[in-house]
Amino acid sequence: xxxxAKPLEFTPEAPKSTLRxxxxxxxxxxxxxxxxxxxxxxIIAPIVILTFLFPFLAQFVAGRFAAFVEGYGAAVIGTRTVxxxxxxxxFFPISISLVIALETFVGEKERRSLEPLLSTPLTNTELYxxxxxxxxxxxxxxxxxxxxxxxxxxxxxxLAWRPxxxxxxQIMLLTTVQALVMVTGAVVVSSQTTxxxxxxxxxSFIIIPMTLLxxxxxxxxxxAPDAESPNGIGALWxxxxxxxxxxxxxxxxGNGLFNREELLGRTLDKLNxxxxxxxxxxxxxxxxxxxxxxxxxxxxxxxxxxxxxxxxGLAVPVTIAVFVAAFMxxxxxxxxxxxxxxxxxxxxxxxxxGELNIYTGFFFGTNPALAIFxxxxxxLLGASLLAMFTFGTAALILTPAVYVVLGYIxxxxxxxxxxxxxxxxxILTHGIVEIPVIVLATAAALHLGAVITRPPxxxxxxxxxxxxxxxxxxxxxxxxxxGLLVAAFIEAYITPVVLxxxxxx
Amino acid sequence: xxxxxxxxxxxxxxxxxxxVSMHVPAGEVLALLGPNGAGKTTTVRMLTSxxxxxxxxxxxxxxxxxxxxxxxxxxVGVLTEQHGLYERMKAVEYxxxxxEVYRLKPEIRKKRSYELMERFGLTFALGKQLGEYSKGMxxxxxxxRAMLHDxxxxxxxxxxxxxxxxxxxxxxxxxxxxxxxxxTFLITTxxxxxxxxxxxxxxxxxxxxxxxxxDFDELARRFVGDPRMELRVRGELNGLAKDISDMVSVExxxxxxxxxxxxxxxxxxxxxxxxxxxxxxxxxxxxxMTQSLEDIYLQVVKEDEAQKGDPDEHLR
Numbered sequence: 001x002x003x004x005a006k007p008l009e010f011t012p013e014a015p016k017s018t019l020r021x022x023x024x025x026x027x028x029x030x031x032x033x034x035x036x037x038x039x040x041x042x043i044i045a046p047i048v049i050l051t052f053l054f055p056f057l058a059q060f061v062a063g064r065f066a067a068f069v070e071g072y073g074a075a076v077i078g079t080r081t082v083x084x085x086x087x088x089x090x091f092f093p094i095s096i097s098l099v100i101a102l103e104t105f106v107g108e109k110e111r112r113s114l115e116p117l118l119s120t121p122l123t124n125t126e127l128y129x130x131x132x133x134x135x136x137x138x139x140x141x142x143x144x145x146x147x148x149x150x151x152x153x154x155x156x157x158x159l160a161w162r163p164x165x166x167x168x169x170q171i172m173l174l175t176t177v178q179a180l181v182m183v184t185g186a187v188v189v190s191s192q193t194t195x196x197x198x199x200x201x202x203x204s205f206i207i208i209p210m211t212l213l214x215x216x217x218x219x220x221x222x223x224a225p226d227a228e229s230p231n232g233i234g235a236l237w238x239x240x241x242x243x244x245x246x247x248x249x250x251x252x253x254g255n256g257l258f259n260r261e262e263l264l265g266r267t268l269d270k271l272n273x274x275x276x277x278x279x280x281x282x283x284x285x286x287x288x289x290x291x292x293x294x295x296x297x298x299x300x301x302x303x304x305x306x307x308x309x310x311x312x313g314l315a316v317p318v319t320i321a322v323f324v325a326a327f328m329x330x331x332x333x334x335x336x337x338x339x340x341x342x343x344x345x346x347x348x349x350x351x352x353x354g355e356l357n358i359y360t361g362f363f364f365g366t367n368p369a370l371a372i373f374x375x376x377x378x379x380l381l382g383a384s385l386l387a388m389f390t391f392g393t394a395a396l397i398l399t400p401a402v403y404v405v406l407g408y409i410x411x412x413x414x415x416x417x418x419x420x421x422x423x424x425x426x427i428l429t430h431g432i433v434e435i436p437v438i439v440l441a442t443a444a445a446l447h448l449g450a451v452i453t454r455p456p457x458x459x460x461x462x463x464x465x466x467x468x469x470x471x472x473x474x475x476x477x478x479x480x481x482x483g484l485l486v487a488a489f490i491e492a493y494i495t496p497v498v499l500x501x502x503x504x505x
Numbered sequence: 506x507x508x509x510x511x512x513x514x515x516x517x518x519x520x521x522x523x524x525v526s527m528h529v530p531a532g533e534v535l536a537l538l539g540p541n542g543a544g545k546t547t548t549v550r551m552l553t554s555x556x557x558x559x560x561x562x563x564x565x566x567x568x569x570x571x572x573x574x575x576x577x578x579x580x581v582g583v584l585t586e587q588h589g590l591y592e593r594m595k596a597v598e599y600x601x602x603x604x605e606v607y608r609l610k611p612e613i614r615k616k617r618s619y620e621l622m623e624r625f626g627l628t629f630a631l632g633k634q635l636g637e638y639s640k641g642m643x644x645x646x647x648x649x650r651a652m653l654h655d656x657x658x659x660x661x662x663x664x665x666x667x668x669x670x671x672x673x674x675x676x677x678x679x680x681x682x683x684x685x686x687x688x689t690f691l692i693t694t695x696x697x698x699x700x701x702x703x704x705x706x707x708x709x710x711x712x713x714x715x716x717x718x719x720d721f722d723e724l725a726r727r728f729v730g731d732p733r734m735e736l737r738v739r740g741e742l743n744g745l746a747k748d749i750s751d752m753v754s755v756e757x758x759x760x761x762x763x764x765x766x767x768x769x770x771x772x773x774x775x776x777x778x779x780x781x782x783x784x785x786x787x788x789x790x791x792x793x794m795t796q797s798l799e800d801i802y803l804q805v806v807k808e809d810e811a812q813k814g815d816p817d818e819h820l821r
Contacts, residue, residue: 113589
């Protein structure tokens with residue numbers, strides 16, 4: 001009988017993708033990768049050393065060091081060195097996760113073993129989860145093992161150390177999120193390179209911030225006033241929270257990048273700066289998604305700028321919500337007794353109206369319109385630049401900060417017994433132009449940073465980022481700059497007049 | 506079984522594949538020929554749902570490559586140009602891994618692995634680490650991997666390029682056998698003899714476009730003219746060339762031989778033989794002159810070059 005005598009019967013419908021099947025398929029990859037890793041003595045040897053030998057040495061050093069500094073009456077240094085070394089014992093093994101991740105993703109690309117895998121029915125997410133787990137699990141197991149060995153020696157040894165358990169939990173959590181950050185960061189790097197050499201070079205973008213973070217954490221562990229609190233160190237909880245957000249964002253970026261199109265098509269090995277600028281320029285001139293250039297300024301405004309505004313999508317309502325929340329947050333903070341300014345009451349506002357010119361001159365100099373424009377433009381430019389490197393979050397932190405202050409001031413004015421009505425002409429006269437412009441600018445910056453976490457269907461990360469940057473510049477030139485100029489003129493010359501009239505000055 | 510309509514792929518500004526259409530019914534082999542960088546690999550990647558086409562559509566085993574990528578990949582076996590094996594694994598583990606990925610039951614993947622390894626003469630190496638395999642063995646194992654889930658469509662990139670003649674024959678026999686079982690093949694190759702031997706249809710792709718397609722005879726007729734025959738007789742021709750000039754087009758002749766082209770050899774040659782015998786001339790041999798796929802390929806490329814100019818110009 002032929003080996004191929006009977007064709008298989010084929011499933012008429014696509015198998016349903018559930019969380020269970022996704023994990024089950026991902027674990028097939030994880031098992032293979034881990035088996036492969038554990039066959040390489042170059043991975044096994046450091047893991048074994050860092051799990052057993054290094055913790056033993058570390059507890060020995062910790063014991064001797066604690067005894068030494070105690071002899072000089074500096075017992076606190078010893079007390080704080082012991083948990084610090086616990087963190088170091090946990091960190092060294094997870095640094096291997098970076099090596100494994102780079103090897104797992106780019107190594108496979110380089111050896112061309114990725115394409116057969118990409119030809120299987122596994123989904124991008126299954127491949128991504130499977131490989132991420134494979135890169136994380138061996139170093140994490142080694143890290144936890146090392147920390148347990150270290151703790152056992154210290155708890156059961158001569159030092160008879162009784163660790164603050166909240167701190168131990170914090171260190172364990174920090175180790176886990178740091179491993180996740182490194183692996184998810186490595187996936188982002190790996191997906192854009194075609195050689196391990198290039199990936200290793202780009203890995204410095206992960207190593208440098210991680211090194212700075214470890215230094216910061218070390219300083220906190222030594223210097224934090226709540227270093228021995230039974231609830232753990234507050235600043236470390238904040239770092240863990242921040243890192244979880246970074247992990248979520250990196251996971252989204254990684255999942256977006258880890259698709260067949262990106263893996264086989266994109267490379268950062270050679271940066272084509274000229275080509276990138278050409279694409280951005282084309283995107284700025286475009287009036288549609290095909291890149292058709294505008295024939296004149298009216299066409300550009302009517303179709304190009306409009307299309308860019310449509311691209312912002314959810315970023316606009318999200319920005320509005322954040323601005324409203326910022327304003328309300330500022331107002332609510334102002335209600336808290338410890339935050340109240342206790343402004344003087346019953347001041348004659350007519351007097352303030354008379355002094356408006358003095359305040360305007362003090363804050364904005366002789367050319368107030370230009371100064372106001374420049375101030376707003378700098379904030380928005382800074383927020384846009386930072387948004388590029390923070391997945392858009394910086395735009396949602398920097399620009400709404402002003403509205404926290406406004407909400408807070410309103411609460412203080414009301415608390416002091418003044419009518420809030422005078423704030424309406426003070427803000428809305430120019431705000432009617434300025435607020436929508438700032439919201440649009442923030443939304444465009446948010447879109448630019450966030451688009452790489454989920455590129456539109458059918459677009460690569462590079463294409464969607466280029467389009468988003470084109471949109472930002474287009475909206476900037478078409479709406480934001482003219483809008484800010486108009487708002488600055490109104491704020492400098494019309495708002496004071498309206499306000500004076502409202503205050504009866 | 507493989508249908509593609511106007512498949513087009515841009516990489517940013519670069520047009521890699523332009524309006525490629527094909528229809529390969531079940532049980533047929535299509536050979537996709539073309540120089541390096543012609544768009545063969547991109548076409549195969551689009552047909553396996555690895556790359557999304559910029560425009561156009563394709564269906565594999567009835568499934569849409571854009572809308573049903575998982576089903577497409579479940580129904581296709583792919584042999585990639587680079588075999589990309591996991592060198593620290595043993596063959597048996599490697600096939601078990603891919604079998605699991607394709608959701609084959611443990612007993613089925615074990616059985617299939619063994620049968621296919623036996624088919625390609627590799628059972629002796631089942632327990633060997635893949636790093637120890639020779640180049641030809643690796644290629645055969647990659648082929649086993651592509652066939653493991655018994656797919657109805659196989660896309661094979663240079664299936665015998667690294668093999669010795671004996672192994673290459675094993676693979677060709679396997680393809681013929683699978684073809685009889687209604688499997689569909691798309692083979693990309695530089696080995697024109699192999700393509701000629703295996704393919705029902707041939708498509709020549711250049712600069713992302715299919716510039717010629719059809720079965721061998723159609724292509725031969727279109728690009729290198731009607732079939733050529735050589736007639737050898739005992740003794741002299743004695744004006745035979747003139748006597749048969751109403752039936753065929755005599756191109757050259759010697760003292761006891763002549764060569765002619767004929768539009769339909771099946772009907773013309775028997776009549777011609779009768780006439781020659783009737784003239785009292787004894788025929789020694791009447792044989793077709795070999796028209797190779799290489800002649801066709803070179804002619805197609807030459808004509809395209811003359812029509813479109815320097816290929817590098819297109820790339821710039």
